[in-house]
Amino acid sequence: MSFAPRSTLGKIPSGVWVLGFVSLLMDISSEMIHSLLPLFMVTTLGASALVVGLIEGLAEATALMVKVFSGALSDYLGRRKGLAVFGYALGALTKPVFALASGTGIVLAARLLDRIGKGVRGAPRDALIADIAPPEIRGAAFGLRQSLDTVGAFVGPLLATGLMLLWADDFRAVFWVAVIPGLLAVALLWLGVREPEKPLPEKRSNPIRRDNLRRLGGAYWWVVGVGGLFTLARFSEAFLVLRAQQIGIALALVPLVMVAMNIVYALAAYPFGKLSDRVSHSRLLAGGLLVLIAADLVLAASSHWSTLLGGVALWGIHLGMTQGLLATMVADTAPADLRGTAFGFFNVVSGLAMLVASLVAGLLWDSQGAAFTFYAGAAFCLVTLAALAWRRAGNTASRAG
Numbered sequence: 496m497s498f499a500p501r502s503t504l505g506k507i508p509s510g511v512w513v514l515g516f517v518s519l520l521m522d523i524s525s526e527m528i529h530s531l532l533p534l535f536m537v538t539t540l541g542a543s544a545l546v547v548g549l550i551e552g553l554a555e556a557t558a559l560m561v562k563v564f565s566g567a568l569s570d571y572l573g574r575r576k577g578l579a580v581f582g583y584a585l586g587a588l589t590k591p592v593f594a595l596a597s598g599t600g601i602v603l604a605a606r607l608l609d610r611i612g613k614g615v616r617g618a619p620r621d622a623l624i625a626d627i628a629p630p631e632i633r634g635a636a637f638g639l640r641q642s643l644d645t646v647g648a649f650v651g652p653l654l655a656t657g658l659m660l661l662w663a664d665d666f667r668a669v670f671w672v673a674v675i676p677g678l679l680a681v682a683l684l685w686l687g688v689r690e691p692e693k694p695l696p697e698k699r700s701n702p703i704r705r706d707n708l709r710r711l712g713g714a715y716w717w718v719v720g721v722g723g724l725f726t727l728a729r730f731s732e733a734f735l736v737l738r739a740q741q742i743g744i745a746l747a748l749v750p751l752v753m754v755a756m757n758i759v760y761a762l763a764a765y766p767f768g769k770l771s772d773r774v775s776h777s778r779l780l781a782g783g784l785l786v787l788i789a790a791d792l793v794l795a796a797s798s799h800w801s802t803l804l805g806g807v808a809l810w811g812i813h814l815g816m817t818q819g820l821l822a823t824m825v826a827d828t829a830p831a832d833l834r835g836t837a838f839g840f841f842n843v844v845s846g847l848a849m850l851v852a853s854l855v856a857g858l859l860w861d862s863q864g865a866a867f868t869f870y871a872g873a874a875f876c877l878v879t880l881a882a883l884a885w886r887r888a889g890n891t892a893s894r895a896g
Contacts, residue, residue, distance in 0.1 A: 515643030524677035526651025548857020554606035561614025566839030582616025587677030594670035638768015649757030652750035726848035728875035763815025783816035
């Protein structure tokens with residue numbers, strides 16, 4: 496019997512573990528709300544699928560676009576923890592607004608503020624992990640952080656489901672409970688993470704100056720482009736929740752869809768992150784796209800909870816294969832002093848793609864139906880696979896030349 500996985504876990508610095516548990520607690524808080532929010536908007540506030548798609552797309556795009564500024568600021572300051580604490584605190588303090596919301600406008604405002612907090616903390620946190628983790632186990636470190644984050648992403652909906660059953664579908668009461676783990680996440684980050692000491696430059700320069708952006712290089716910008724295509728192919732998980740409702744799953748049990756997806760995601764993230772330290776990144780990305788195509792096809796054809804569960808599980812495997820891997824690729828291709836900026840630009844492109852993907856998904860859902868929406872996602876996967884194949888062929892030709 497091999498004990499290699501255990502020894503690799505033992506090499507991961509304690510700061511990465513703490514950041515993982517901070518993510519776990521905040522994801523419990525966020526997913527208690529987000530797993531119910533599409534249903535809350537549709538059943539309580541009377542929103543359409545297009546409005547749900549618009550709110551989800553704007554919220555996620557805002558989070559991802561804010562990362563470019565917080566990441567660049569963390570590079571300029573030479574410090575990352577303070578920005579991460581501020582971002583987590585903003586996210587925690589917006590949670591009560593969902594419980595008080597009387598219309599979709601207030602939900603949109605709360606989602607935007609919540610996601611601004613996520614945007615502020617995201618790039619500095621990822622850059623901090625890259626700073627803390629040794630390069631030879633960076634994939635495993637990002638995979639571990641993603642895995643712990645995703646444990647929170649399934650515990651949150653599970654708690655939401657139990658409380659919905661206990662409190663007779665009282666959305667607002669569940670939203671109030673979600674405030675508690677959010678505040679605990681902020682406290683743990685403040686007390687439990689020590690930032691590595693780095694000598695500060697005598698003269699600071701703007702990380703997003705043209706000469707600094709040129710230092711990021713072609714390999715990095717290729718990763719940015721691929722990340723954008725991936726996001727176009729994978730729209731908001733809110734549509735998984737709506738699909739579950741559409742095929743007749745009881746309202747209180749719908750959050751279990753996100754529980755199932757995130758259990759699979761959590762189990763897959765660390766093993767695939769560790770695998771990414773040893774295998775071709777492009778091949779692993781291509782494998783993730785093939786799994787997403789299978790998920791889309793199953794979800795398009797699903798008419799029973801068992802087939803829906805199969806599609807949701809495939810969706811979770813895809814996330815486990817690709818999300819930590821893309822973060823590792825950003826860290827590997829960016830200079831150490833520009834990692835915050837690099838994560839920021841990667842996520843601004845992904846943010847714009849998320850907005851487009853969610854809007855298109857909402858329009859297709861309302862006009863063509865759920866099945867067509869998932870078929871469109873599979874088509875975007877094929878485009879991304881073609882781009883990966885083109886890149887691989889170009890690299891092969893250049894080596895041969």
